[in-house]
Amino acid sequence: QVQLVESGGGLVQAGDSLRLSCAVSGRAFTLYAMGWFRQAPGKEREFVAGIRWTGTTTLYGDSVKDRFTISRDNAKRMVYLQMDNLKPEDTALYYCAEAKWDLKTDPDEYDNWGQGTQVTVSS
Numbered sequence: 001q002v003q004l005v006e007s008g009g010g011l012v013q014a015g016d017s018l019r020l021s022c023a024v025s026g027r028a029f030t031l032y033a034m035g036w037f038r039q040a041p042g043k044e045r046e047f048v049a050g051i052r053w054t055g056t057t058t059l060y061g062d063s064v065k066d067r068f069t070i071s072r073d074n075a076k077r078m079v080y081l082q083m084d085n086l087k088p089e090d091t092a093l094y095y096c097a098e099a100k101w102d103l104k105t106d107p108d109e110y111d112n113w114g115q116g117t118q119v120t121v122s123s
Contacts, residue, residue, distance in 0.1 A: 002026030002112040004096045009117030012086055020081040022096030030074045033099035036081045037107055038092035047105040059103055086121045093118050
């Protein structure tokens with residue numbers, strides 16, 4: 001049984017930073033790519049960032065490039081999302097997800113999800 005638990009969300013002002021964390025328990029964490037997605041009310045789930053199991057390859061959604069940074073610590077079974085220069089349009093529920101295998105942007109390629117952590121950015 002794989003469990004993913006996100007933390008670190010909150011209410012911030014535009015221009016602030018937040019760091020989200022995702023703790024993973026269960027199967028061999030080091031073998032799978034990990035991703036962060038977000039979903040705002042009335043919108044589809046959106047790919048934010050992903051990282052290959054090696055940690056050397058990352059991928060970002062166009063709307064967060066150059067502002068967000070994904071990283072992982074395989075020894076601690078943790079994935080992080082550093083979010084800088086936050087904007088009101090970043091407001092959403094942020095999910096951590098474990099890929100079925102390799103790094104993809106399609107949420108259907110991820111089969112384990114956390115419950116999400118809310119990020120709200122005020123203008």
